[in-house]
Amino acid sequence: MSEFIAHDALLGAGCDSRGPVRITHDDGRITAIEPLGARPAGPRRLVMPCFANAHDHGRPLPTVAFGAVDKPLETWLLRLAVAPSVDPYIAACASFGRAALGGSGAVMMHCTRAQGLNDLPTEVAAVARAADTVGIRAAFAVGLRDRNPLVYGDDATIRAAMDAETRPVADRYFNVPNQSIDAMLESVDACAEAVTDRDLDVQYGPTGVQWCSDALLAAIAQASADTGRRVHMHLLETRYQREWADRQYPNGIVQHLAEIGLLGPRLTLAHCVWARDDELERIAESGATIAVNTSSNLHLRSGIAPLRRMLDTGCRVALGLDGSALDQDDDALREMRLTRLVHADRGFESWAGHRDMLACATSHGRVCIGAPGDGRLAAGQPADWLVLDLARLQRYDLVDNPIPASLFSHTTAAHIDQLWVGGQPVVCDAALVNLDIAAVHDELIDQYRRRWTDRRPLQAVWSDIEAHVHGWYQQSGCC
Ligand SMILES: [Zn+2]
16 A cells, blocks of 8 residues: 655546645555645645547657658658668657656557567567556557558559659559458457557557558458457548548448448547538447547648537547657647647637546546546546646746646646556656666667668658659649
């Protein structure tokens, strides 16, 4: 039995500030939370639920490292292919380590590109070890796709227009033969088998409807029903995906997901920036979760998600950092603040948004990640929490500001003092307890530099491929 004393705590479903408390915990669970009559001595700390990053990809470094910056998704994603492969354990340690320092105690890793230096189950086992090393909870969705590798539609004309130097390189990297559907589903089984002794939730990760045939999505829906595994996928992230979906599925892309049995409580849909009201109502009825990624949507020029409509229609909304936080730093506190500001009413707003945002950022994402508990700080819940340094947070306050005023005006990861997961310290004094993140980043950058020329052919013709893809979207009006 251990105890933790804080000057203030955000408790219960509403994350209400309740003053000084003593939290006792045992074997990874909170056993009691008692109010204290007087302010305790010692450092001034605020304890609150930790964040659950409901949509991310476990990328080893911020994507600016690879020159994937200031581009729409349709070329940004292709650009990432210039990066060589690195050790998956070190890569995941870096990603999970940054997530923990940014306030996330649980992280979704939708693996859309495996490192590929080992077979996939071995790589997933390395990811599970990395989550254990850092000390966070994690889920791993196995990326699955079988169509539209270069653009959303027939890419024959674009390939034909490429010169003799570019075309074979584009084919090598963006026209890889697909595995059979059975083989893809078996690989997910094998990944789950590889981590049965670890606390990693393995899921199906179809990358998006535009990248997955109807047959593949239907097979995933059936496999999810058979196994109970969750499904994690992108939906309606960009205007081009919207246009493609409307042409491909005149009865509606969300209707399509319902018809093939994918739409339901086991499904997480990342983005939904371009979802319409009737589609949001359908998603809400189904019990699926939407993971909103505000910074990523701004960086990739995808737009602003209809978050208020999502909430109004009763969708369960979670927040994700999608490897593209505003400052490319995995800061979940800033992401929560930014999301509220972007979606606030104009003028004398009626939507404070504090409770909604805290629930989206800390509680709802746990469902997507398969993390235990509902994220609240309460007896019986997992001993997962974040500790902020109140002295620094309220350093300039001349008045007695309520906690939400501080939290939603300027709090960032720089105010994090500690992170606890399962009753164990993960971050202490603003540093990871079990990992030297600077050394991990040095090792990673060294590996990238040594292997950078592995993908020299693609790096050499990248600007030509980008120009062709750019032109295709501009001229063809897509699809
Ligand atoms: Zn994503």
